[in-house]
Amino acid sequence: MAKTPPRYINRELSWLEFNQRVLDEAADGSIPLLERLKFLAISASNLDEFFRVRVGGLQMVVAQGGVKPDSSGMTPDEQLAAIHDRVQRMTAEQHRIYNELDQQLSTQGLRRLRVEGLSKAQRSVLERVFEEEVFPVLSPIAVTSGADFPLVSSGLLCVCVRLKKRQEDETARFALIPCGPGVSRFLSLPSEAAQAFILLEDALGVLVGKFFQGEEIAECVPLRLTRNADMSLREDAAPDLLEEMENLLDERRLGDCVRLELSDQASPELEGFLRASLGLSDIDIIRQPGPLELSAFFRLTDRPAADALKYEAWPPQPSPAIPAGASMFDVLSAGDVLLCHPYESFDPVVRLLQEAAADPDVLAIKQTLYRTARDSQIVEALMLAAEKGKHVTVIVELKARFDEARNIEWARQLEQVGAQVIYGVKGLKTHAKCCLIVRREPHGIVRYMHFGTGNYNEQTSRIYSDISLFSSDRDLGADSAAFFNAITGYSQPQRYRKIEAAPIGLRDKLLEMIRAETEFKQQGRPARIDAKVNALVDPVLIDALYEASQAGVEVRLNVRGICCLRPGVKRLSENIEVVSIIDRFLEHARILHFHHGGDHRVFISSADWMPRNLDKRIELLVPVIDPACRDKVINILESYFSDNVKSRKLLSDGTHRRLVPGKRTPFRSQQKLYDEAKRANQSAEQQSRTTFEPHRRGA
Incomplete structure (x- = not known):
C-alpha cells in the first residue's frame, strides 16, 4: 500500500524549495544578466543565513540528544541528512548557473580573468597590486591542530595553505590566511575590451609563496566557515539588555562551526586536517566546484553597465492621494490613505514624521523600529522631534536578527537627545510596524497613525513590496495608544476596538x-x-x-x-x-x-x-x-x-x-501594479495641468 503523505510539509525543506525558486530566477534567460547575477547572489546569501540559524539550531538539538519528530514526522537527524542532500544539489546548480553567467558577462564587458590566461602586462599589474594592497594587509597563521585553529569570523573567506614536507617523516604543516574586509575580493586588471578582474583567492593561489619565503607550496585552497547564530538572549539574567545583546553579537561571530565550504580542489590530506581541527563530519562539509561566497558577487551588479544588462528602471510613483505641497495632517484629516510600495513612493511615511517633528502643535510621537536604514531619515526626524521638546517614545527591537548592532547604535543616539527608548517586552520581539502622532488641534487632541507591513526603512522600501495605511480614525487612534501603553508600561493589554495584537x-x-x-x-x-x-x-x-x-x-x-x-x-x-x-x-x-x-x-x-x-x-x-x-x-x-x-x-x-x-x-502582477501606480500619477498630473491652464489664461 502507498504510504500516506504527512499532513504537513517539513519546514526546512520547504524553505530550501523557496530558495530554489530564487535560484530559478538566476537561471531564467529572459531576465537581464546582472539581475540574474543578483538572484544568484541572493540565493547564496539566503543559504548562509539558513545554515547560521536553522541548521545551527537543529545541530544544537541533535547535540542535546533530541530525537522528537517535527510535525512532518522527521527527526532532527533525518532533517539534517535531507538538508545536506538538497543543499549539495542546490550548490551544484548554483555553480552551473554561475559558469553560464560568467561566460555571458565576459562577452558583455564584465570579465573574470584566470591566472593562466593573464597577459604579461596583466601579470605584472597583478604582482604590483598584490605587493601594494594584499601582502601588507593579510597575515598567515600557522595551524597545527584544532587547539590553535584561529577563531575566524563566520562567513569570512580564507585560504588554507599546505606546505611541502622538507623530509619524508615530517608532520604536515598548514597555515590559514583570513581574507579580511581590508582587501577587495575583486582585483581590477587592465583589459582592452572589458572591465576585468581576478578573484583574490585566485591571485593568492599563485602569489601566496610571498608569505612563505624559502618554502614550497603544496596547495592553496579557499575555504569558508559558517558559524551557529541561533543563540538565545538570557533576558532574565541580563541586568543591562544593551550590554547582554553586545555580548551575544560577539558569541555569534565565533559560534560553533555548522558548515565548512571547501573548494573541490582540496586534497584529502587538507580536508582531513580541517575536519579533525574543526570537529566536523561528512554532513558538515560542502565541496564547491567554483568560487566560494557567491553572495559577494552582488557587488559586481552595481558597476556601470549597459542598460540591457539591468531591469528597466521603475522609480516609485507619487500617490495622487497625497499632493506634493499639502500638509500630511490635512490629507489624513480628510480620510484614510493606503499606499502600495515600492510602486508608490515611501516618501509620505518619512514626510509625516518630518512634519510632525517640526510642527509646534505635535505633542508626542510613538514609534516602533525593527530594521532601519543606515542613514535613516526616520530616526533623524525622531531625534529632531526630541530635541524640539516633543515627547518621543521609540520601541527599538534589539533582537532583530543581524540588525542588532545598527539598532544598538540608533538606540544610544536617540537616548542622547532625550527620546524615551524602550527595548521591547521581556521574552518577546516587537515586530509590529506602527507610528502614532498626537497633535493638538482647535477642536481637541487628534491622533494620526501609520501602520505598515514592512519596516521603517527607506532603503528596503524601494525593493520590498509592502503596504502602508495612514489614518486618523478615532478607534484606531485609541487602539494605538493602548497598544503603546501595553508595551511601555505595566498596563495589561486591553480589548482593542478594531485591531488585534x-x-x-x-x-x-x-x-x-x-x-x-x-x-x-x-x-x-x-x-x-x-x-x-x-x-x-x-x-x-x-x-x-x-x-x-x-x-x-x-x-x-x-x-x-x-x-x-x-x-x-x-x-x-x-x-x-x-x-x-x-x-x-x-x-x-x-x-x-x-x-x-x-x-x-x-x-x-x-x-x-x-x-x-x-x-x-x-x-x-x-x-x-x-x-x-x-x-x-x-x-x-x-x-x-x-x-x-x-x-x-x-x-x-x-x-x-x-x-x-x-x-x-x-x-505579471508586479508589472501591473507598477503600471497602475504610474497611470494614476500621470492622470493626476494631467488633471492638475488641465485645471491650471484655463485659470492661467483667464488671468
Whole structure:
C-alpha cells in the first residue's frame, strides 16, 4: 500500500524549495544578466543565513540528544541528512548557473580573468597590486591542530595553505590566511575590451609563496566557515539588555562551526586536517566546484553597465492621494490613505514624521523600529522631534536578527537627545510596524497613525513590496495608544476596538475569521479566503484552513516562502490553492481578505502565520475600513492571484510548478501594479495641468 503523505510539509525543506525558486530566477534567460547575477547572489546569501540559524539550531538539538519528530514526522537527524542532500544539489546548480553567467558577462564587458590566461602586462599589474594592497594587509597563521585553529569570523573567506614536507617523516604543516574586509575580493586588471578582474583567492593561489619565503607550496585552497547564530538572549539574567545583546553579537561571530565550504580542489590530506581541527563530519562539509561566497558577487551588479544588462528602471510613483505641497495632517484629516510600495513612493511615511517633528502643535510621537536604514531619515526626524521638546517614545527591537548592532547604535543616539527608548517586552520581539502622532488641534487632541507591513526603512522600501495605511480614525487612534501603553508600561493589554495584537488575540481573530467562512459555506452562502503572507507554518491555522476546505470554502493563498500546508489533497485540502511569486521586488506584504457573507473584511498585518509570530512576537492585525482603501487591497490581491508569468503553484508533494500563460494573455502582477501606480500619477498630473491652464489664461 502507498504510504500516506504527512499532513504537513517539513519546514526546512520547504524553505530550501523557496530558495530554489530564487535560484530559478538566476537561471531564467529572459531576465537581464546582472539581475540574474543578483538572484544568484541572493540565493547564496539566503543559504548562509539558513545554515547560521536553522541548521545551527537543529545541530544544537541533535547535540542535546533530541530525537522528537517535527510535525512532518522527521527527526532532527533525518532533517539534517535531507538538508545536506538538497543543499549539495542546490550548490551544484548554483555553480552551473554561475559558469553560464560568467561566460555571458565576459562577452558583455564584465570579465573574470584566470591566472593562466593573464597577459604579461596583466601579470605584472597583478604582482604590483598584490605587493601594494594584499601582502601588507593579510597575515598567515600557522595551524597545527584544532587547539590553535584561529577563531575566524563566520562567513569570512580564507585560504588554507599546505606546505611541502622538507623530509619524508615530517608532520604536515598548514597555515590559514583570513581574507579580511581590508582587501577587495575583486582585483581590477587592465583589459582592452572589458572591465576585468581576478578573484583574490585566485591571485593568492599563485602569489601566496610571498608569505612563505624559502618554502614550497603544496596547495592553496579557499575555504569558508559558517558559524551557529541561533543563540538565545538570557533576558532574565541580563541586568543591562544593551550590554547582554553586545555580548551575544560577539558569541555569534565565533559560534560553533555548522558548515565548512571547501573548494573541490582540496586534497584529502587538507580536508582531513580541517575536519579533525574543526570537529566536523561528512554532513558538515560542502565541496564547491567554483568560487566560494557567491553572495559577494552582488557587488559586481552595481558597476556601470549597459542598460540591457539591468531591469528597466521603475522609480516609485507619487500617490495622487497625497499632493506634493499639502500638509500630511490635512490629507489624513480628510480620510484614510493606503499606499502600495515600492510602486508608490515611501516618501509620505518619512514626510509625516518630518512634519510632525517640526510642527509646534505635535505633542508626542510613538514609534516602533525593527530594521532601519543606515542613514535613516526616520530616526533623524525622531531625534529632531526630541530635541524640539516633543515627547518621543521609540520601541527599538534589539533582537532583530543581524540588525542588532545598527539598532544598538540608533538606540544610544536617540537616548542622547532625550527620546524615551524602550527595548521591547521581556521574552518577546516587537515586530509590529506602527507610528502614532498626537497633535493638538482647535477642536481637541487628534491622533494620526501609520501602520505598515514592512519596516521603517527607506532603503528596503524601494525593493520590498509592502503596504502602508495612514489614518486618523478615532478607534484606531485609541487602539494605538493602548497598544503603546501595553508595551511601555505595566498596563495589561486591553480589548482593542478594531485591531488585534499578538501574542494575545491575533491568532484567535484569524481563527474566528476562518471559521466564520466555514460556517457561511455550511449554511449554503458564498465563502472565500484570500491571504498573502511570507510564511505559513502554524499548525493550528493550517488545520483551520483544512477544515474550511473540507466544508467547500475556496481558499487562495499566496505564500512567498515556507509553506507547511499541503494543498490539493483529496478530502483534506482539495479546495486550497497555494502560489508563490518571485520577481524583481521581494514580496513582503501580509494582506488578508475574507468574503464574510458579502460584508468583505480586509486586513493588513506585520505577522506571518508562524508560531513565532503569533506566540513570541508583538505583532499587529489592522482592519482596512475605508471602502476605497479596502477595494484597493482586494485589487492588489487579485493581481497576485492572476499572475501567470512569475507565479509558481505549490503541489501536494511540496514542489512548485511554474505557471505559464499558454493561450492566455501574459499577466505579471508586479508589472501591473507598477503600471497602475504610474497611470494614476500621470492622470493626476494631467488633471492638475488641465485645471491650471484655463485659470492661467483667464488671468
